[in-house]
Amino acid sequence: MAGRHPATPRHGLARVLSKAGVCSRTEAANWIRDGRVRVDGRIVRDPEYPLHDGMRRVQVDGLDAAPPPRQYLMLNKPRGLVTSTRDEQGRDTVYRCLEGAPLPWLAPVGRLDKASEGLLLFSNDPQWAFAILDPASGPDKTYHVQVDRLPDAAWLALLEQGTDVEGEHLRAKSVSVLRCGERNAWLEIVLDEGRNRQIRRLLAAFDVGVLRLVRVAIGGLALGTLGKGEWRLLQDSERDALAPATAPVPR
Template sequence: MARALSKLGYCSRSKAFGLIRGGHVRLNGNLTRNPESPVHIGRDQIEVDGISVQAGTLIYFVMNKRRGVVTTASDEKGRETVYGYLEKDTPWVGPVGRLDKASEGLLLLTNDSEWAAKITAPETHLDKTYHVQIGIRAQEEMLESLVKGVRTKTGEVFRVKSARKLRGGEKNSWIEMTLDEGKNRQIRRIFEALGIEVLRLVRVAIGNIVLGELAKGKMRRLTPEEKTGLDRLLEIVEGRASRTSRRAWTPAPRLEQP
């Protein structure tokens, strides 16, 4: 039974042991507390808390990625990856977007590739919020420039949706920045253009999903409410993007035939 739940993508085998022994699982309508109960996937009916578990169950995790950890499945340089933090027998999941090695915080993982693509699509403009420690005392003028736009050495102009100071001292500050576009290393490139050192970069939210008190290196499943809330946000921003696209398109003038 425990192995079947893992193979179906519902949870890791160790998590399945706890669910089964805790009386959350039924096999063909009968409560079972034996993780070793034989199961024929595709023929037997498995339910967890009254919900049927089918092959191809989609799963959604949120992780608090540690600094220094990469998001690839394996690394040719032998660096630590986020996959080392997954419980044994966790079904395959992939990161939704990436956090670079030096960054930390909220990382979504899922086996729902279509959902992941919606979140990372440039046209989605889903809010992503970061707490950034910089090596100067943040001034209001600098925060305003982040919103107005900063030109990099390559000529690109990067803007953030909002920026505000959280706290700080004489030599460094923590600021909160919200982005609604997903350009590569955008925050680091902005501060590089300004000649400001980034000391720490922590993603704390994607849409309605917040990091909260999740410990570093730990992960949990998205709650049904979180998943539904994010899906609704995606519908809203997708609809907004579609309307903007239609407004931006202007048909060519019709030429009168002589």
């Protein structure tokens, strides 16, 4: 039938802008409703307006909406910040740490909950982010976790064996003891999958409370000496060791 593209996948306009790394999906929807986005020279106000050919015909504020250069960075997330573009409850988000920086819009690659700290990646390369988060082939994540009990070998083995929690089988790839005090201990826990609040839920299933949780590495990329709330761009070798870039990056 004329005018139809049955073999070509189509996506909503806001999603296309977001996936291209131009802005967040929420921001794209707002731009569209405000009449700032044109398709084929015509203002479109429907965020779900279907596109068959990506960004080729899209303009924002009269300019071609070309994807910005790809960026890849790491942040040492402080405790108390929400990993979200914006928070409905008005809580501070991780974007507070990036305020004023000369960066394009970047999305978090995965999450750390509000009470957790440490290494958090950002990028506007969706395919790279997908590769990082892929449970089948993505890099391991390493955490240092302070718990409210002293561990023994049998209990550590149970964490690696795992248990069913709310219909999910949660487990750690490996667990080791970093140091012990009189009443609590620090563990190093490695995960090879990323489920929502996985470590906290796994430990709670064994009646163990988490006092602090810090992600210290993703694959071979370590948090190192990066200060709390500070960020830096990844080196090309660091980026590609996690997953190859899928688009040209700025020089």
